[in-house]
Amino acid sequence: MQAAVIVFPGSNCDRDVAVTLEQVSGRKPHMVWHKETEIPKVDLIVLPGGFSYGDYLRCGAMAAHSPAMRETVARADKGVPVLGICNGFQILTEAKLLPGALLSNKTLTYICKDVTIRVETSQSLFTNAYEEGQTLRIPVAHHDGCYSIDEDGRRELEDQGQIAFRYCAPDGSVTPEANPNGSLSNIAGVFNRSKTVLGLMPHPERLADPLLGGVDGRALFESICGALV
Amino acid sequence: MQQEPAITDQVIADHGLSPDEFGLAVQILGRRPNLLELGIFSVMWSEHCSYKSSKKWLKTLPTEAPHVIQGPGENAGVIDIGDGLAAIFKIESHNHPSFIEPYQGAATGVGGILRDVFTMGARPIANLNALRFGSPDHPKTRHLVAGVVHGIGGYGNCVGVPTVAGEVNFHPAYNGNILVNAMTVGLAQQDKIFYARAAGVGNAVVYLGSKTGRDGIHGATMASAEFDEKSEEKRPTVQVGDPFVEKLLIEACLELMATDAIQSIQDMGAAGLTSSSFEMASKGGCGVELWLDQVPCRETGMTPYEMMLSESQERMLMILQPGREDVARRIFEKWDLDFAIIGKLTDSGRMVLKMHGETVGELPIDPLAQASPEYDRPWTPTPKLPLLAADAVPAVAPVEALKTLMASPDLCSRRWIWEQYDHMVMADTLQRPGGDAAVIRIHGTNRALAMTVDCTPRYVQADPFEGGKQAVAETWRNLTATGARPLAVTNNLNFGNPQRPHVMGQFVEAVQGLGAACRALDYPVISGNVSLYNETSGQAILPTPTIGGVGLLDDLDGHMTLALKATGDSLVLLGETRGHLGQSLYLRELHGREEGAPPPVDLAAERLVGNFVRGQIGDKKLNACHDLSDGGLVVALAEMALAGGLGATLEAPEPLPCPLHAWLFGEDQGRYLVATAAPEALLAAAQAAGVAAIQVGRAGGDTLTLPGGGTISLAELRQVHEAWLPGYMNGH
Amino acid sequence: MKARVHVHLKNGVLDVQGVAIKHALGTLGFDGVGDVRAGKLIELTLDESDPAKARASVEAMCKKLLVNDVIESYAIDLVA
C-alpha cells in the first residue's frame, strides 16, 4: 500500500502519521507539499492533523483551496481513498468531500486526552480490522471538534451508515458525559457516501505504538493496508 | 523624517540610563548620542540584555563538564547525548508582559524560547513551563491563570511542539507580579549546530519572518514618541504572537540549515534588531551596515528608532555565505516567508545605520558591548531562621490532613491545565504530564530524554542558599526517579529589585546555593535567564530561581513511572527521615503558618541515594518510584496510588524517629518511595550501599490506609484531588 | 473603498461562544440579557471604487473563502 501525505503550512502531525503508515505498510509515504498540483499515483491520500494556516478564519478553510487539495478532490471523485485526521477532517468538510462542519468545542478550550470511541461499522476499508461495536482508546487533541450538521444531514448519515465512530463510555454506551466536545450524536468520525473518504477527530496514529501506551489506533491503518494490497 | 528631539536629562532618564552610564556613552561615541543611538545604548545596557546586576554572580556558576558542548553565552546551551546528537535547551521568563496581557504575554514567551532553541539548529521536541500566580482569592488571579494557560497552549499546540511538563504555585507574594517561565528542549546533529558569530566581510545580512511593527517598544519610547505627532497609530503596542509564522520559520530555518547557506543566525528576541545585530557583530568581531529602509515594515512612517527597538515577534536575522542568496530565497519563498537583505558585514568594527543612503546613527560595536556596565550591588545575607520543632506543630488526623493537602492549590491535580496543552504531538511522549519528569523518546532511537522544571520558593524565601540547593536537587531527583541520568540544567532567576540589599542578598545566596548543588551533583548550568525588578509598590515576589533539568535514558524500556502496579508489592522508603515540618505545606495548609528553616539538603546523601535508586531502576528491581517533596511521604504515596489506580497500606516503623505527623508529612529532602516485589534484596542492597531504607507498607486494594487506622477510598481521594482547579476556574 | 462582512452562525447552529458569553454576563450581574450571538467581522480595503463591482467581488470572496455556508450566513456593508 503506497500512501501520500499532503503537507500544508501549519500541518504538524504529518511526520507522526508517516511513521505509522511506514510501520504498518512497510513503505514510506510520499510527502506532498500543498503547492503541488500533481500527486503521485497512490493507493491512499492522507490529510494530517495540525493547524493549517494557523486555524485562522475557520479550521481547514484556507487549506481546502490549496492546489494539492484540488487534485485530492479529483482523485477522491475517482474513488481513491482519502483519510483526514483532526485538521485533515476539518479540511475535508471545508472542501465538501465530507458533509457537516466542525465547530469550537463546547468547552471553548483545546482538549488533549485519551477518549473512548465506538466502531460503528466494520464494513469499510478503514475499519474492517475492527469489530462493529468495539471500543477503542484513542487521543483527541483539538479546539474545534464539535461535529455539526442539520437534521436532514444527520438522518442521511445514519441511514447510509456513514457514521464511522462515536464518542462513548468505556462500556460502549453513547452518553453525553462521554462526549468531549459537544459533537452532534457523539459523532467522532464520518464517511462519504461510498465510504472511500473518512474523516475523524481522534488521532489513531498517536496510539499505534506500545511504547506510547496503546495500539488501538493501529488496526485502522492495518484495515487500509489489508484492503489495498 | 521625524524632527530630532533634544536629548534632555528627562529623555535620558526615560531611557533608563544613569548619568554615569550616559557619560560613558558620550565617551564611547566621542559626542552626544542622537535619539536613535540613545535608544540603542538604553537597550544594550538594560538589565535584560547586559545582566549588569547579575553578571558578577552568574560567573560563579559551574558551566563545564565533558558532555557540555556550549555553555551560557549563546542563544541556548548544548550538551552531548551520544550518537552524534545534541540536546539544546534554555528557559526564559515573560513575567511582566504576561501580567499586562496574559494570553499574548505567555504565548510570545513560548515563541521566544522556541526561537532561541531552533536558532541553533535544533528541532524543538518539548516545551515546559513554570508558573507562579497570586493568591487564588485575589480578584485578578483567575483571569491570569486562564489567559496564561490558554496562551501557552495556543502557541505551543499550533507550532506542534508538545508541552510536556511544568509547575504551578499560588502565593500572595505574586499578586501584583506573576511569573511565566518557559523552557524549550531541542534535538540537533552535533555537526549541524549554528552560532551567532558573524563572519565574512561583505556577506549579506538577511532579515526573515514577520514584518516589523511598533510592538512592545519599551516604555521609554513613549516619551520620545511625543516628539512625533501624537497619533494613536504611533503608540507602541502589546506584542502579539503568530504561532503559524513561527511554525513556518522553524521548518524554513531547519530546511535551510540542512544546506551550507547559513554562516550564522540569531533570533530577534528582546530589543529585536538592535541586540541581534549587535550580538552577531560583536561575537564575530566585525562591523555591520544596516539599510533600515529595507526592513519589512507593517506600518507606515516607522522611524529608524522604532525599527531598531521594535519587539515584533517571529523574526530572525542571519548572515548568508557568499553566493547562497538563491538557495535561501527558494526556501523562504516555498514557505511564503517575508525576507529582505537589509545590510552587509564590514570590517569597520562599527555599526552604521542608514536610511535612504543617509547615515542616521553610528556606534562602535566592541566598546559598546564590552563597556556594558557590571555592578557589584551591595547585598545583605538573609538571617537564618531557627529550626521548627515537630512537636511545636499540632497534629491533625492523617486522613483529614491528606485530603486537605491533596485539594490545596499547590498540590491539587493540574489536569485542567495539561489537557489544554497538546502533550502528545510528535508521537514520542513516553511519560505524559503528571509524573516526576516527562520522558520524550529521541526520535527513531531506543533512547529518551527526561525533563522537568522545579523550584520551591517558600524554601528560598526562608533560606536562599538552602532553597537554591533544593531547587537543583529536586530536578535531579525527579529525573532520577524516571531512571534517567541527570546531565545539565538551565535556570531562570526571578527576583525583586536588586538595588535593595536584602533582595540582592537573596539573589547572591540563591546563586551560591544552586552553584553548590550543581557542583556536588556534576550537573552544570548551560543556559538561563535573569528577571529582576519583579515587584509592585515595594512588595517583592518570593525569590524564585526556577531550575530546568534534563537527563538521559539509555534504554527506553528501562524508564520508570510513579504508578503503583502490582498488588502485594512492598513499599520501601529510601533516604533519611527526620520529620522536618519547617516551611512544609502541612504547616502552611493546615495551620496557616510559614515558619522555620526549610529542610536542609545534604548533597552527599542526595547523590548517594539518587545513584542507588537509578541503579536499582536500571537493574529492573523496582516496579514504581517517586521522589518525596511537597507534603512528604503520605502525599507521595497518594500520588502513586492515584496514578496506578491501586491502593496501599502504610505502616509506621517502631520506634518512630519523630512524632507520627512529622514522619507522615515532613519534607526531609533526598528521599524516594519505591515499590518492589523483592523487598529483602532491596533492603540488603541499600544497606550495602549505606543508604537508609525501611519497609513502610504494601500495595493493594482500592483504599489508602494510614498508620493509626485512618482509611480513605481512592475514589474519594481522586475526587478531592481533581476537583479544586476546575472548580476554581469555573468560579466556585 | 472599504467593505465590512458580518458573518453569523445560522439559526439552529449551536453558538457555544454566545451561550458562554450570556452565562458570563449573568454571573457578572448583567441581567435582562436575552439571546447572545457571537459572530465575525471582516473588514476589507479594496482598490475597486465602483460599489456594484466591489460588492460583487466581496460576494465572491464570501462564497469561496470567507464564509462556510453549511453553518454561516453573512451580510456585506460597503463603506465609501
Added chain:
Amino acid sequence: MKARVHVHLKNGVLDVQGVAIKHALGTLGFDGVGDVRAGKLIELTLDESDPAKARASVEAMCKKLLVNDVIESYAIDLVA
C-alpha cells in the same frame, strides 16, 4: 432592543488572522485587496427599551467582559 458590538484590534496591533486571510485571498486570485482586519461581532438582545440606558449597560459589558482593552477597541450599534 438589540445591540451590536463590533470588536476590532486596535490600530497597530498585529492582526495575524487578517494577514493570513489577505494572503489566502491573493492566492485565490482576488487581487486589489489592501488591508484585511478580522474582528468580532457580538449581538445582544436586551430587555431594556430605553436607548440611553441600553447603551450604557452595553458599554459596561464591553469594559467588564466583551472587550480586552489592552489590544481591542469597540463600537456599539443599537438596533431597535
